[in-house]
Amino acid sequence: MIKFENVSKKFSSSIIALDDINLEISQGEFIFLVGPSGAGKSTLLRILTREITPTSGQVSLDKVDITKIKESEVFKLRRKIGFVFQDFKLLDDRTVFENVALTLEALGKDDDEIRKQVEHTLKLVEIWDRRNLFPRQLSGGEAQRTAMARAIIGKPEILLADEPTGDLDPKTAWGVIQLLNEINSWGTTVLMATHNSEIVNSLKRRVVTLKGGKIIKDSKEGKYDL
Numbered sequence: 001m002i003k004f005e006n007v008s009k010k011f012s013s014s015i016i017a018l019d020d021i022n023l024e025i026s027q028g029e030f031i032f033l034v035g036p037s038g039a040g041k042s043t044l045l046r047i048l049t050r051e052i053t054p055t056s057g058q059v060s061l062d063k064v065d066i067t068k069i070k071e072s073e074v075f076k077l078r079r080k081i082g083f084v085f086q087d088f089k090l091l092d093d094r095t096v097f098e099n100v101a102l103t104l105e106a107l108g109k110d111d112d113e114i115r116k117q118v119e120h121t122l123k124l125v126e127i128w129d130r131r132n133l134f135p136r137q138l139s140g141g142e143a144q145r146t147a148m149a150r151a152i153i154g155k156p157e158i159l160l161a162d163e164p165t166g167d168l169d170p171k172t173a174w175g176v177i178q179l180l181n182e183i184n185s186w187g188t189t190v191l192m193a194t195h196n197s198e199i200v201n202s203l204k205r206r207v208v209t210l211k212g213g214k215i216i217k218d219s220k221e222g223k224y225d226l
Ligand code: ADP
Pocket: 011, 015, 016, 017, 035, 036, 037, 038, 039, 040, 041, 042, 043, 044
């Protein structure tokens, strides 16, 4: 379970990205995070990866307050979390295969296991035929699928996705959503920030709406309603 308790993040005295957030997320939920630009969606996701530390409040994951863990322990937290952010952060000098294999190398898996799992995952996201290409040789959709493969291969407890369909054409965007649904059906909690109202309205999942750093709405089977 993920629990935000009275979480605020001030970047300066005038920039309050999150303002007293209280939010509970159960294991296995699929949640859309919506709200206008600057509402605080990315900040909320990046607090979970410990890229950002809140100014006040507690954030617990499996009862551990992640705002308090030492810098040297952050890697353990990140093992539980897969993330797909819009700036894919693929390594330019590694192939698709190598980019995805990195996650498992970090988990200390042996080469045989890595080869098998990378093949399985690249086939799942339908980019196995692109495995030897470098990121600059990929289309936006293929790069996004590579980022997705890298995020899911370690079977994370939680998957965070920040605008994962942002620059994609509708067909590719739906492919990404199907994949997120499938990952969720394995028991992974999915938290996705998006502006895509069509996707939010079709999936009928929990929708948390942020505005000005506050949660202004939290509804089960919600709608995109700003
Ligand atoms: P969203 O993802 O909903 O667009 P963000 O979480 O990116 O919103 O941003 C919330 C607010 O915090 C915005 O006003 C943004 O400009 C500000 N902000 C985000 N990151 C930083 C940063 N690193 N330094 C200063 N201000 C930031």
